[in-house]
Amino acid sequence: MFLSPRWIALLCAALITTITVVFISFVPQTSADIMFVGGISCFISSFFFIYYVIDTLVFREVNKIYTTIKKLKIQDFDIAKKTIIKSINPLSKLNREIYNYVSKKQEEINELKKMETFRREFLADVSHELKTPIFAAQGFVHTLMDGAIEDPDVAQRFLKKAAKSLDGLDILVRDLVVLTQVESGDLKMHLALINLIEIVNEIFEQLETKAKKRGTKLSLKPKSLEKVLVLADPQRISQVLINLIENAIKYGKENGKVQVAITEEDKKVWVSIEDDGPGIPQDQLPRIFERFYRVDKSRSRETGGTGLGLAIVKHILNAHDSSISVSSKIDKGTRFTFHLAKAPKEIA
Structure with missing residues (x-):
């Protein structure tokens, strides 16, 4: 309902006049002329007073606020002036819209602060990770130049040793490039029909030497599976599985076991990689997919790795409309689980 200042003043004046005339009528010896003159006087004075108050203190101030907002060029404030003026309570409506706008901006500010903190931490981590192999290679080269080459x-x-440091630097840079491409969407997934069992067995063969060094037994469950078709990017899913299985070998127990379990559903295939290692503390589980985050930093340095593997795994799976979860128990092991789209039955 639209009530302009005039209509509001008119209704209020009519109400005040009615009440006034009724009260006058109860006064003894009051003639009709007196009631008429009193009513007219009351109506006119009430009308102009109320109209002035409402127009000056409400609608004009609302217009000023709206004009100020427009001067500030606040693009997100999309409420129209007409809807405010035609509102029964324009101040309430304007206040509600401003509150919503401020709340939205506060959320954006908080997000920007988080991104700024993340940027600073990321730059610090990258600097540290780059500095280590560069300084190592630099030290070996300078030692050779000072006469050790003889x-x-x-x-x-x-x-x-210098070559090993530079190889580590190359791996770090390549991982950073891949992670940046996946996060920005520049790295596209090329989905194809792949046999997951075949890929897992190939990865077992690739990692057989590393597994033997630690006495780790690699197994696929159930053993009877020979063919499980999924729609995925072969190269990227291989990268995901290599990272998870290799981590399980590195951080699991010596002479332990790493098990890859595959479970089929109607439209999904669930994959889990489980080790029997020392496990991950519960308070650190939410952070293990962050860039450069390491649960055991000293051991991570010994076993190698860039600290970007799980971050890359997470983004690759996100690009497959999937996600990865982790569960762990101290001294019992860790399990990573994700799903992939199952191939349609007519294709399988």
């Missing part, structure tokens, strides 16, 4: 045995040993 000794063939020392030169060979230092060159191998």
Whole structure:
């Protein structure tokens, strides 16, 4: 319902006049002329007073506020002036809209603060991760330049160490490039029909040497599975499985076991990778998919890795409309679980 200042003043004046005339009528010896003159006087004075108050203190101030908002070019404030003026309670409506706008902006500010904190931490982490292999390689090269190159045995040993540091630097840079491409959407997933069992067995063969060094037994459950078709990017899903299985070998028990379990449903195939290692503390589980986050930093340095693997895994699976979850118990092991889209029955 639209009530302009005039209509509001008119209704209020009519109400006040009616009440006034009724009260006058109860006064003894009051003539009709007196009631008429009193009613007219009351109506006119009430009308102009109420109209002035409402127009000056409400509608004009609302117009000023709206004009100020427009001058500030607040694009997100999309309420029309007409809807405010035609509102029964324009101040309430304007206040509600401003509150919604401020709440939205506060959320954006909080998000920007989080992103700024994340940016600072990320730059600090990248600087630290790059500094370690660069300084190591630099030290070996300068030692060789200072005369160690004259000794063939020392030169060979230092060159191998420098090459190892540079190889680690190359892996880190490549992981950063992949992670950036996946997060920005530049790295597209090329979905194809793949046999998940075949890929898991190939990865077992690739990691067989590393598994033997730690005495780790690799197994696929159930053993009877020979063919499980899913729609996924073969290269990226292989990257996901290699990362998870390799981590399970690295951080699991020596002479332990790593089990890959596959479960089929109507439209999904669930994959879990489980080790019997020391496990991950519950308070650290939410952070393990962050860039450069390591549960055991000292051991992570010994076993290698860039600290970006799980972050890459998470984003690759997100690009497959999937997600990864983790559960862990101290001294009992850790399990990572994700799902992939199952191939249609007519294709399978």
